Amino acid sequence: MNIKADFPTLIQETDYGTPESTAEKQVTLTVDGRSVTVPEGTSIMRAAMEGGVEIPKLCATDMLDSFGSCRICLVEIEGRNGTPASCTTPVGEGMIVHTQTDRLDAIRRGVMELYVSDHPTGWNEKAGTGASEFDAVAKSVGLAENRYGVEGRNHVHEDGVAPGHGSLAVDYIARDESNPYFSYDPAQCIVCSRCVRACEEVQGTFALTIEGRGFESRMVAGMHEDFITSECVSCGACVQACPTDALREKTVLEKGMPERSAVTTCAYCGVGCSFKAEVKDDEVIRMMPYKDGKANHGHSCVKGRFAYGYATHKDRILSPMIREKITDPWREVSWEEAIAYTANEFRRIQYQYGRAAVGGITSSRCTNEETYLVQKLVRQGFLNNNVDTCARVCHSPTGYGLGQTYGTSAGTQDFDSVEFTDVAVIIGANPASAHPVFASRLKKRLRQGAKLIVLDPRRTEMVKSAHVEAAYHLPLKPGTNVAVLTSLAHVIVTEGLFDEAFIRERCDWAEFQDWASFVAMPENSPEAVSKLTGVDPELVRGAARLYAKGGNGAIYYGLGVTEHSQGSTTVMAIANLAMATGNIGRPGVGVNPLRGQNNVQGSCDMGSFPHELPGYRHISGEAVRDIYESLWGVKLDDEPGLRIPNMLDAAVDGSFKGIYIQGEDILQSDPDTKHVASGLAAMECVVVHDLFLNETANYAHVFLPGSTFLEKDGTFTNAERRINMVRKVVEPKARYADWEATQELARAIGLDWNYTHPSQIMDEIAKTTPSFAGVSFDLLDRVGSVQWPCNEKAPLGTPIMHVDGFVRGKGKFIRTEYVATDERTGPRYPLLLTTGRILSQYNVGAQTRRTENSMWHSEDRLEIHPHDAENRGIRDGDWVRLASRSGETTLRALITDRVSPGVVYTTFHHPDTQANVITTDFSDWATNCPEYKVTAVQVAPSNGPTEWQKDYNEQARQSRRIKSHLEAAE
Amino acid sequence: MSPTIYMTIYIPGDSGALALGAEKVAKATAKELAERGIAAKIVRNGSRGAYFLEPMVEVETTEGRRAYGPVKAADVKGLFDAGFLTGGQHRLALGDPEDIPFIAKQTRLTFARCGITDPVSLEDYEAHGGLDGLRKAVAMAPLDIVKQVTESGLRGRGGAGFPTGIKWKTVLDTTADRKYIVCNADEGDSATFADRMIMEGDPFVLIEGMTIAGIATGATKGFVYIRSEYPHAVATMNKAVEVARKAGVLGATVLGSPNAFDIEIRVGAGAYVCGEETSLLNSLEGKRGVVRAKPPLPAIQGLFGKPTVINNVISLASVPIIMDKGAVFYKDFGMGRSRGTIPIQIAGNVKHGGLFEIAFGLSLGEIVDEIGGGTRSGRPVKAVQVGGPLGAYFPRELFDTPFDYEEFAKRDGLIGHAGITVFDDTADMLKQARFAMEFCAIESCGKCTPCRIGSTRGMEVIDRLAAGIEPEKSLALVTDLCNTMKFGSLCALGGFTPYPVMSAITHFPEDFKPAPARVAAE
Known part of the structure; x- marks a missing residue:
């Protein structure tokens, strides 16, 4: 396949210079003779760009609020004095703007000449990439010479002359190479403050500042520290914002500017950020956040932006390997041999120990299409339901809890919803660490005045950090989530803070009354439970009042909710709170699980659980089985299969002998490592399909080399149910993309699979799964992404669920009795x-x-x-x-x-x-x-x-x- | 002499007077009183502004006030000996201070009490007409106050000359949960001292003006941002605010009305650019003192993002008399669109330096030659810089220019904060042009490029000019640079630096000729 034909050019996103105005009122003005109509509050700069007139600019970019410092974008407005900056001047009705006049040309050249008089490009030497915005603007304003010369005061270091030793460059500051991914060269800084503003406005870390005044002004990290020792979190927003080469990716400096790019989706957390994977000579040069990405809107974190080096790490295994005993060394073999060996082993095991003696584990790291194929292999090929996924160990309670109460196993909102939130509640999650791009968006909303409530045993970054402070932090004892949430409900019910109209319309009133009588019991009061939870009852009461009455309340939660003996109960308690206060079904509210992995939502959607076919349809349903049986030509087992822990138990018992594990390291990630190890050790054929010899592979007999997200096409579904495209930018290093390897295995055990592209797999998913009925690669190519359900009723997907009513019909209130975990502290384990x-x-x-x-x-x-x-x-x-x-x-x-x-x-x-x-x-x-x-x-x-x-x-x-x-x- | 009647001696506590030895005079006076067993009260008044007579000591006699000055500590004994407490004759006797020509010629509206009253005595303030304006204002609708200020023609005295009433109207019309009155007392221009004098000499008039502004616009909190170089003004303002609070002039019920207003005094940290209103707001918010782009106007999104009136000290201090005597009374002074009075601050190489409040319209020549009395050195006047370090240099040929915003603008100048600096014929205008660039380079906040880099380059190019390196090219480059700075800068610091530079080049071209030529010419 010729990749170059797929994405021959570098994607250039239009920079409108200033953010979009959301005003409804439209204003019409004339820019260089063209009539332009834009929302009120739009800058002249943006209006001009929308009308096709690009005004040169350096300090403006549409990710940031206008600043007005570079003085390049000046324009003339008829009837007004002077030359206002187009970035800071809003449009007015009937305004007549000129962006190109002799006077403006002279000022722009004059400003640019000043810039180059203190910039390496003014020294007639090649500095940086020569491909920065600064270089382009210098050309566009027609600057021909630097009449000031280079003898004056400057920040540029003259070669061979150390500062202070005869050099005039007393202002010279050495390059900072401390960050592993980007370098900072103060000599190339033009003090536009885009980096400082990006750190503040976009990322919310406030790690950068301008030090000194006047000519001495220069950006510094922290208190004039190295980047690596400063508060910088290396999100890359400053590098992306820099219009010069002052802040630049080291890969670009080493290998040159990328030549081609494709839009793809990050393979780390469940935020699902869109990136432009930028490539040169079949090598990824950098990952640039994509502004049109609906989850991230052009922002990123240190992982997605920079941490893709594992894809070319020397530890990657690129050849299939087999061994008869796990004490043997590995033997590299051909794909054909590895596949044939595996197929034989699975056939042998099923013949010897029974149909249920083998199973598979799908990966939340792989694409929807790959996950779908693994469960299909198990159901169609192994003829059992022994398929499970790593969501078992993270968000399975979300699926259960939200399914019971609302009728869907997923978050109710899109990430954009946070922009309408007045009170955010974070329970058992630390998005600043685990979902950083969402955390940045939440922090931005908090800086705008929204309030925050945090339920967490730790004082996380969200509780207090730069310009963010939670109104309430409830530092509960681990394991007491249900008690605290029920006591919040107690306050809402007993103080009459619930939304009766909403409940009567959307929920079952009788069930509400039953629930209300339960939570109102004195033993559920904040005062009564404080002994168990360790939380000051007044904090609970304050938080309950704020959430119930503080405007749009949105709950975001993480694994601190689910990974408990009462995980499902906690999810239901959360769902109850949202229903009781009417915080469901519109922007700014909702219940939002923060998914841990890039495709954990997708792997659950794709039928990875032993009891469910794709789209959360129980295996016992005859009508559902019919769909697949007729398509796949086999009789499906109507009984749920084994869950991961059950597979391991069965292995220890001797009834489960073979497993195909795609992209999950259960030995490291699943609980009770010793038990997992003994289970794996008891099996006869463990197949690990992964990038690296992970910990589980220590117990494997077959190793199939995996492919990274850069090496395949497909889709990931993020925490907001958004189906995002993953696009191949380099060829699979180990010959096969993961879906191809699974297909080879399926064929070897006798299945007639003939997919030539993952789009065909998605077509099969769409054909068989009602909530995906409208999804196709064509659609995703056209619109970028959609949120399921995507079908006839919602052809472009569903950003917010339960808008006119709950999916299950009436919202269901469920009693949430607190049962302490059996895991308790005592004298030995205090x-x-x-x-x-x-x-x-x-x-x-x-x-x-x-x-x-x-x-x-x-x-x-x-x-x-x-x-x-x-x-x-x-x-x-x-x-x-x-x-x-x-x-x-x-x-x-x-x-x-x-x-x-x-x-x-x-x-x-x-x-x-x-x-x-x-x-x-x-x-x-x-x-x-x-x-x-x-x-x-x-x-x-x-x-x-x-x-x-x-x-x-x-x-x-x-x-x-x-x-x-x-x-x-x- | 009845023991209950005290004689009153006025010895200015004004910084200008202190710099000239007023403190020593006060100490010597107190010592003399003690030694002679005389029961007299020393009042540390403000200055009347005739600095060439400071320290000017006044005594209250049966015939009224009698002034002596300039008094040195060594003169005090002699003054006592001469019976100055009852107006006795002495070589330093100046007679009735109101008759001193420099004072007699003035029209004191804003500075009516300055130098006369005890600055921190509210009784004294009220006895001299203080609070009359506020009393009228509390009984008026906010819009009517704004109308009266608008009709008076009062324009911002900080330099920009923007109509005060219109600014207030914008704040009044902008709805918000909180609004602010900010008084810009970061008086950093060279040769200006009007703000300092009023804060040290009559602080209540500023408090009264700010309170009226608060009532007029719906603001309940005021800040006075005073430069750190004015410790005496800071102390006096703090004291006066305390007194006003105790008396109910400030607080939850201003003069018993339903209006709430309070004032906080804040001290700057030494940056000239924080006198620019948006930098000042940043500084007040605890941020780096850099200029904000406008719009948004501070009147709509000012301090902490709330609608904010930000006015100069003199603008606010002129409001009480407008409210007291009416818009028409004030408007009747002045010329053209410059209405009312302006406190001109005469400094530099001048014989009679000081503050001179007068209606707009006096010619520059009258101010320099007649009021100022020419140079102190006695040499001919070469140039006058009007409007602080960013004002233009005017040669004698332009001395017919009337003191008026528009008339100065017509001649590529500005009246700014009304400070004028006089230079005699020994001044080198090339050095003055360089100084303008240097001043800008030192004070630049660093935000916008023309000011940040341009000012440093300006110094360098003028240095080259002085050294005779490619003089024509250098002159052309300075001219281009001034164009870039004037039209490209974000605020007045970079935008107005070209005024002194270009006026020096235009009016004194001989000073910019290459060095050898200049030597030859001499």
């Missing part, structure tokens, strides 16, 4: 461990650990309160032993009061940490989602890694051996 993510790393770290992101987070640390640390004689940075009933591990301590006394916290990005050795096998009552967020532990000083960690590392080292080609030839 502390509660909870877990989470950090900004620069992602999940088990398979990708981010193989990028420069490790500069920010090279190990997992145990956060512990100073009081608890003092009691145990632990100092900051000490090795500590972390032990639970399940096991123990060691890591280094980080003493901080972000956690409350009695609570400890760690991330799980590094396999050395083995945090899941500690976690227990308790899980959600409804969905088996593991209780990662609560484990009773003890912490004590330690000398270093445990025996288990040492043994594990040795076993991993052994199992990763690959026979050299030479040996194989012998």
Whole structure:
């Protein structure tokens, strides 16, 4: 396939210079003789651009509010004095604007001449890329010479003359190369403040500033620090905003400007940011956030923007490998041999142990099309329903809880909805670390005056950071979500804060009354539950009043809600709160699960669960089975298959022997590592289809090399149900895209699959799944993205759900009785461990650990309160032993009061940490989602890694051996 | 002499007088009173503005006030010996201060009390007509106050000359949960001191003016942003605000009316550009003092994004008399579109330096030669810079220009904050042009390019001119640069720097001839 034909050029997005005005009133003006009609409040600059007249500019860009500092965009307006800046001057009815006159040309050239008199380009030397906006503007204003010369005061460093040693460049500041992804060259800075404003307005971190005044003015990070040591979170917004080469991606400086690009979707978190993957000579040069991306609107985080280096990391396995025993070294083989071996093994196992002895795991990292094929392989090929997915360990309670109450297993809003939110509630999530681009949008809304309520055991960044402070932080004890949420409901009901009209119209009134009588019981009052939850009742009452009566209330939640023994109950408690206060069915409100992975929504949608066919239709439904049976030509099993933990149990019992795992590292990500290990070890054919020899692969017999998101076409579905295109920008490094590998396997076991492009898979999904009926690659190419349901009723998708009524009919209130987890603290394990993510790393770290992101987070640390640390004689940075009933591990301590006394916290990005050795096998009552967020532990000083960690590392080292080609030839 | 009747001695506490030794005079006077056992009260009044006579000591006699000056501490004993407390003759005796020509020729409306009253005595203030304007205002509808100010023709005295009433009307018409009155007291122009004098000499008139502005526009909070170089003004304003609060002039019920208004005094941090209104607002908000682009106008989105009246001290201090005596009374002074009076501040190389309040319309020549009395050095006047460091240099040929916003603009000048600096024939106008660029370079906030880079380049090119390097090219480049700065700059700092530069080049071309030629010419 000729990629170049698919995207021959670099996508250039129009920069209108200033943000869009949303005013309804239209204003008509004349720009250079052309009549232009735009909304009131639009800048002259933007109006001109919309009318096809580009006014040169340097400090203006449509991602940022106008600033008016560069003085290049000046225009003349008939009847007005002077030469106002077109970026800061709004349009007026009947205004007559001239953008090109002799006077304007002279001023623009004059300003540009001043710029180059203090800029490397004025020194007749090649500086930067020569392809910046600055270079283009210098050309467009017709600047011919620099009459000021280069002898005067300047920021440019003369070669060979060190500043202060005869050089005139007393203002010279050395280049900052500390960030692994971009460099900052102050000599090329034109002090337009676009970087500073991007950091403030778009990202919300406020890490950059202009230091000095007048000629000395220069951008600096933090308190004149290196970027890497400043508060900078490396989101890249400043680099994107910079009109010169002062801030520039190192890859661009090293390899030159990219030549071609395609719009694709980030493969990290569930925000689903759109990027332009920019390529030169079949190599990705950089990932540029795409302004038309509906989830991110041109913003990004350090992962999506920069951390794609894993795609070319030396650890990537590019050849299929097999081995008979997991103690053997790997043997590289051809695809044909690997596929044939696998097919034979699965056939043998099913013959020997029965049809149900094999299964598959779909990946939330792969495309919808790939996920669909894996479950199809299991159902059509293995003829059982033993398919599950990693959503089991994260958001399965969301599917269950929202399905029960509202009738859909997904968030109710689009991300844009946050712009209409007055009160945001964050429960068990830290979007600043895990969903950074959404966090930036939320922070922007908070800076505009919206209020925030945070329910979290930790004082997260959202509770207090630059220009953001939560109105209420409810620092609950881990495991008490239901008690706190029910007590919020208690206040709403007993203080009469509920929305009776909404409830009567949209919900079942009798069910509401039953629920209300339950939550109103005295034992559910904030005062009564405070002993369990540790939350000041007054805070609960204040938060309840604010959420109920503070305008549009929107709830955003994460795995701190779901990964509990009462995860599903908590989701229902959230759904109840939103219904009771009428916060459903319009922009600015809703219940919004923040999905952890790029396609966790999609993998759930695609029938990855053992009891559901695509579109959340139960396998027991005859009509639904009919659709697939007639299309696939097989009789489907009408009984739900095994969930992941059940597969492992069955393996230990000897009845489950073979598994095809696409893109998931269950050994690292699933709870109770020892149990997972023994389950895997008991199987006879474990097939791991992945980019790297992950931890699970230590127990694998077949390794199939995977493809990255850059190497295939397909779709991802993000947390707002948005189906985004993934586009191939480089050829698969290991020959096959993942969907092709699955197809090869399917054919080898005798299925007649003949897909030549993922679009055909999507066509099959659309044909068989009502909520996807209108989806096709053609549609996505045309409109960019759609949110399901997308069908006849909603041909362009559904941004907000339950607008005129709940999907299930009447919204259902469900009692949410608090049942304490069996995991309790006691004398032996007096502390509660909870877990989470950090900004620069992602999940088990398979990708981010193989990028420069490790500069920010090279190990997992145990956060512990100073009081608890003092009691145990632990100092900051000490090795500590972390032990639970399940096991123990060691890591280094980080003493901080972000956690409350009695609570400890760690991330799980590094396999050395083995945090899941500690976690227990308790899980959600409804969905088996593991209780990662609560484990009773003890912490004590330690000398270093445990025996288990040492043994594990040795076993991993052994199992990763690959026979050299030479040996194989012998 | 009855023990209950005190004699009153006025010794200015004004910074200008203090700089000339007023504090020592006051100490010597107190010592002398103690030694002689005389029960007299020393009032630290403001200055009447005749700085060539400061420290000017006044005593209250049965025939009225009698002035002596300039008094040095060493003169005090002699003054006592001469019986100055009862108006006794002395070589420093100036007679009735109102008859001193420099004072007698003035029309004191805004400065009516300055130098006469005890600055922080509200009784004294009221005894001299203070609060009469506010009393009328509290009984009026906001729109009527705004109308009266508009009809008076009062224009912003900070330099831009924008009609005060129209600005107030915009704030009045903009609905918001909160509005502000901000007084710009960051008086940074060289040769200007009117704001300082009124804050030190009659602070209540500013408080009264701001309170009226608050009532007129619906603002309940006022800020006075005073430059840090004015510690005495800061102290006096703080004291006066406290007194006004205690007396119910400020607070929840202004003079017992339903209007609430309070004032906070804020001190700048030394940046000239914070005298530019939008930078000042940024600074007040605790941000970097850089200029904001307009629109949005501060009247619509000002301090903390709320509608804000931002006026100069003198503009606000002129409001009470307009409210008291009426729009017509005030409007009857002046000429053309410049109505009322203007406190001209005469400084530099001048014989009679000081503040001279008069109706608009006096010619520049009258001000310099007659009021100012020519140069202090006695040499001929070469140039006068009007309007601070960003004002144009006027040669004698333009001395017929009447002191009026429009008339000065016609001749490529500006009256600005009405400070004038006199230079004699030894001044090198090339150095003055360079100084303008240097001033701009030092004070530039760094936001807009013409000012940020242009001012530094301006110095460099003028240096080249001075060194005789490619003089014609350099002159052409300075002229182009001035064009870029004038039309391209974001605010008046960069935009007005070309005025002194180009006026020097235009009116004194001989100073810009290459150095050898200049030497030869001499």
